[in-house]
Structure formats: structure tokens, C-alpha cells
Amino acid sequence: MSGQQDTYQQLLPQLFRLEYTKMTAVLCRHFGLKHLAVAEDIASEAFLQATHTWAHKGIPENPTAWLYTVAKNKARDYLKHEQIFEQKVSPQLQANNQVSYPDFDFTEKQIADSQLAMIFAVCDPVNPPAAQIALALQILCGFSITTISHAFLSPAETIKKRLQRARSQLREQNFQVSNLTPEVLATRLPAVHTTLYLLFNEGYFSSGANQVIRQDLCGEALRLALILTTNERTDTPATKALIALFCYQSSRLEARLNDSGEQILFEQQDTSRWNQELIVKGHQYFIDACTGNELSRYHLEAGIAYWHTTVDNPDKWKHILSLYNELIIISYSPVTALNRTFAFAKVYGNKAGIEEALKLRLDNNSYYHSLLGYLYSDAIETAIYHYQKALALTNSEPEKHTIQKEINRLQGL
Incomplete structure (x- = not known):
């Protein structure tokens, strides 16, 4: 029983993340946003019932279908008991020449x-x-x-x-x-x-x-x-550019963590772990996105992500910097500025990169100090100082672990 209980306790959070918002959307399609809270309550009750039922009777053969059936029944019960259909929903449907009882089709x-x-x-x-x-x-x-x-x-x-x-x-x-x-x-x-x-x-x-x-x-x-x-x-072209960006970035997810769940910096990633299928899919959407005259921030970011997936191109960072120069004009953010500075350093060297970074004055940003720690690699004490500042500013345990590893390396530990 303990093993079965562990299984359903692991499955339910995953199903909640995947299905709860879908369930709410379908219910709102019938109830309207005015009754959003009702839709959310019904979806929540379906998962609550699963918690009690699955703990005693085990996981059903098709857990997702089970949840949708319960949600459908609860929605119909709600309409019946609260008489919302007759009093609120029905007149509205009649006004739109839709008089049939709502079918909660999932x-x-x-x-x-x-x-x-x-x-x-x-x-x-x-x-x-x-x-x-x-x-x-x-x-x-x-x-x-x-x-x-x-x-x-x-x-x-x-x-x-x-x-x-x-x-x-x-x-x-x-x-x-x-x-x-x-x-x-x-x-x-x-x-x-x-x-x-x-x-x-x-x-x-x-x-x-x-x-x-x-x-x-x-x-x-x-x-x-x-x-x-x-x-x-x-x-639209912007939609396709956004999808291309997601595909390019997603292609490198597996390479960003090692087997222990520790973060791997870009330059240390094993490129053989990049998902080539997603990269090809990104190419397809990016080509389609560039067929018109539209140039959105997503086109620029997709272009940057594209160059990150290329290997052994001597002009790679020049292209990336050029795109960041355009992006920072139309959509400035501290993250964009820091990423641009990293690319600037790859093109013009760490000394020039430090000068660019110091202009940003992002003293309360952990990524800012991590970048300076990286750029001051030839000045060990200064690099350690900035890594320690970054360590104090982040709340992410994996990020703290990565920063501490850099500090230990610089200290020869």
C-alpha cells in the first residue's frame, strides 16, 4: 500500500500541472469568465476527490480520463443544484440561439x-x-x-x-x-x-x-x-519566431545539467547532448518567420539562439553581438544588457567586457557579479570578490553550488 500511495502522490502533482488549467479553460468556455472562480473550484474539487479515492482504491487505468469524468459530473451537479443553468446561463444561450444543455467535452x-x-x-x-x-x-x-x-x-x-x-x-x-x-x-x-x-x-x-x-x-x-x-x-511571423526561439533554447536543456543536477555553463556543455530534432524544428519555424517584413524582438532572440546552437563558426559571437545591439534598442532589460556584455567580451576581450559591464551598475544583481567574476579571471582576488557577491544575492541553491565551485577553483581547493 505504501508503494501505491507514493505512486499516486507523485502522479497527482504532475497531472495537476498538466490538466488543471485545461480543465478550467473548458469549463470557462461554458460558464464565462464571470464564473471563473466556479470553474477553478470544480477543477480543484476533481483533484481533491482523486486524492481521497486513489489513496484507498488505487490509481485508475486512465487517470486523466478519470479526472475529466469527475470534473464533468461535478460541473453538471453544480448547474443542477445551484440552478445556474436555468437562471443565468440559459437566458444568455437563448440570446445567442444556443439552447442545448452544455456538453462538457474534454x-x-x-x-x-x-x-x-x-x-x-x-x-x-x-x-x-x-x-x-x-x-x-x-x-x-x-x-x-x-x-x-x-x-x-x-x-x-x-x-x-x-x-x-x-x-x-x-x-x-x-x-x-x-x-x-x-x-x-x-x-x-x-x-x-x-x-x-x-x-x-x-x-x-x-x-x-x-x-x-x-x-x-x-x-x-x-x-x-x-x-x-x-x-x-x-x-503570425512573430508567433513563428517565438516558437523557433523556444525550440533552439529547449534543444540545449539536457546539456545544461549534469547527472547530479548541477548547472553546466554554456562553454562547458557537451554539444552531443543537444537535441538536433528540436534544432531542425527551430530552423523550420525561423525560416517561416522571416518570410515577411516583420522584425520583432522574438526574431532577434531566435537569431541569437540560432547562433548559440552553431559549432565552430569563427564569426559566431560577432553575429550574436550584432543581434544584441539591435535587441537592446527595441527591448532593453538588465538581462539583455548582461548577455550583450558577455557577447561583447567574446568579441573584444575580457578587459573591454569589464568596461562595458561596469557601465551597467547592476550592483544588486547576482548575474552581474557572476559575469564580472568570469571576466576578472586573470585577477583572482577580484574575481572571488564578485563571485562572493553573487553568492550572497542569489536564492537559487543550484546557482549557489555553481558559484561556490568557481570560488573553490580560483582558491585552488
């Missing part, structure tokens, strides 16, 4: 359509862009308030209030998830792109204390981005 197509509609509904211009993205990260991607606060570099309490205001606005607007016009798709697509970009970045550079990479989040971002290609109005 097929793959229905889930994909609902998630596509859901993310565009959540990215409502009634809310500020930052609130749209935070809300989409929470509702569609299942992010906690803490994780979202890391993504925005904002206090958790600030994010909590932002989400409360945004949810209130959505309820008042009562936008119907099933009703997406071409105008809505066009105006909200940039916020959707940003949401998926942040989701992928959270996986690629996890803010969690115990994980430096969360491949599950990277995979989820890529999956959701691919859903955008199913609609001709969202299958």
Missing part, C-alpha cells in the same frame, strides 16, 4: 480551442498589460503568486493585489470565452506572446530555490505557442 480539440480562447480572453485590454500577463500566467499556466512575483521582479503582495483587481475587471466585463473576433485576436496577441515568453523563461531560468531548470514549464510554453499556429490570425 476532447483534445475542445481543450486546445478553449485554451486558445481563454488566453485571449484573459489578455483583456480593460486591464493594464502587466496585469493581463500576470493573470494569464496564473489562470492558464497555473503559476503561483510567488512565481509570478519573481517573473515581474515585484513583491508578492503587489502581484496579489494586481491579480485581485484584474479578476474583478474580468468579472465586470463578463467576456465570453467562446466569442473571439479578429479584432480581439489582433489587439491581444502581443500580450499573449509576452505571457508565453515569460512562462518559457521561468522554466529556462527557474526562480525556484531548488531548481535551476524546469523543463515542464518550457514544454508547456512551447505547447501553448504551437496552439497559436492552429488559427490563421494568430499564426
Whole structure:
């Protein structure tokens, strides 16, 4: 029994991450965003029932189908007991000439359509862009308030209030998830792109204390981005560039960690562990992204990622620096500035790189001090000083371990 219990306790969190937001999206397609909390409660109750049932009766043959069946039954029970269908949903459906009882269909197509509609509904211009993205990260991607606060570099309490205001606005607007016009798709697509970009970045550079990479989040971002290609109005050059970026970056995930889960720096990675299938897929989407005149930040970042997947090209870092020079103009961020400085040092040498880095004055940034530690490799005491500063500024245990290894190496330990 203990082994069975361990199995379901490991399986449920994985299923929750994969299926909870899908379940909520389909339910909201029927209830509307005004009843978002109801949809979330029903989805949560399905997983709660699984916790109790699977502990005593074991894991069903098809756990995912079991969860969706329970959610469907709970949704129907809710409509029956609370009389929402007769009092609220039915008049609205009649107004739209849809009078049939809602069929909570959890097929793959229905889930994909609902998630596509859901993310565009959540990215409502009634809310500020930052609130749209935070809300989409929470509702569609299942992010906690803490994780979202890391993504925005904002206090958790600030994010909590932002989400409360945004949810209130959505309820008042009562936008119907099933009703997406071409105008809505066009105006909200940039916020959707940003949401998926942040989701992928959270996986690629996890803010969690115990994980430096969360491949599950990277995979989820890529999956959701691919859903955008199913609609001709969202299958844009920027969408394809974003997918290319995800493919290139994902191709190197396995090489970024050793067998002990320790981070491996780019220059030390075993290139034979790069996923060539994903690189080829990235090439395909990048070529398609460059067929028009559009140049987005995702085109530039995909170009940078492309050059990172190339091997033994003498002009590699010159191309990367050139792309960073363009990117920093249209989309500045401290991370972009630091990455550009690294590329600058690869082209012009560490001394010139140090001069560029010191101009940034990012004294409270752990990556800033890690970069200076790397660039001061010929001045051991100064390098150790900056690595120690980086060590004190990061909350990531894997990152601390990597930095400490560099300090030990410099100290000859």
C-alpha cells in the first residue's frame, strides 16, 4: 500500500500541472469568465476527490480520463443544484440561439480551442498589460503568486493585489470565452506572446530555490505557442519566431545539467547532448518567420539562439553581438544588457567586457557579479570578490553550488 500511495502522490502533482488549467479553460468556455472562480473550484474539487479515492482504491487505468469524468459530473451537479443553468446561463444561450444543455467535452480539440480562447480572453485590454500577463500566467499556466512575483521582479503582495483587481475587471466585463473576433485576436496577441515568453523563461531560468531548470514549464510554453499556429490570425511571423526561439533554447536543456543536477555553463556543455530534432524544428519555424517584413524582438532572440546552437563558426559571437545591439534598442532589460556584455567580451576581450559591464551598475544583481567574476579571471582576488557577491544575492541553491565551485577553483581547493 505504501508503494501505491507514493505512486499516486507523485502522479497527482504532475497531472495537476498538466490538466488543471485545461480543465478550467473548458469549463470557462461554458460558464464565462464571470464564473471563473466556479470553474477553478470544480477543477480543484476533481483533484481533491482523486486524492481521497486513489489513496484507498488505487490509481485508475486512465487517470486523466478519470479526472475529466469527475470534473464533468461535478460541473453538471453544480448547474443542477445551484440552478445556474436555468437562471443565468440559459437566458444568455437563448440570446445567442444556443439552447442545448452544455456538453462538457474534454476532447483534445475542445481543450486546445478553449485554451486558445481563454488566453485571449484573459489578455483583456480593460486591464493594464502587466496585469493581463500576470493573470494569464496564473489562470492558464497555473503559476503561483510567488512565481509570478519573481517573473515581474515585484513583491508578492503587489502581484496579489494586481491579480485581485484584474479578476474583478474580468468579472465586470463578463467576456465570453467562446466569442473571439479578429479584432480581439489582433489587439491581444502581443500580450499573449509576452505571457508565453515569460512562462518559457521561468522554466529556462527557474526562480525556484531548488531548481535551476524546469523543463515542464518550457514544454508547456512551447505547447501553448504551437496552439497559436492552429488559427490563421494568430499564426503570425512573430508567433513563428517565438516558437523557433523556444525550440533552439529547449534543444540545449539536457546539456545544461549534469547527472547530479548541477548547472553546466554554456562553454562547458557537451554539444552531443543537444537535441538536433528540436534544432531542425527551430530552423523550420525561423525560416517561416522571416518570410515577411516583420522584425520583432522574438526574431532577434531566435537569431541569437540560432547562433548559440552553431559549432565552430569563427564569426559566431560577432553575429550574436550584432543581434544584441539591435535587441537592446527595441527591448532593453538588465538581462539583455548582461548577455550583450558577455557577447561583447567574446568579441573584444575580457578587459573591454569589464568596461562595458561596469557601465551597467547592476550592483544588486547576482548575474552581474557572476559575469564580472568570469571576466576578472586573470585577477583572482577580484574575481572571488564578485563571485562572493553573487553568492550572497542569489536564492537559487543550484546557482549557489555553481558559484561556490568557481570560488573553490580560483582558491585552488
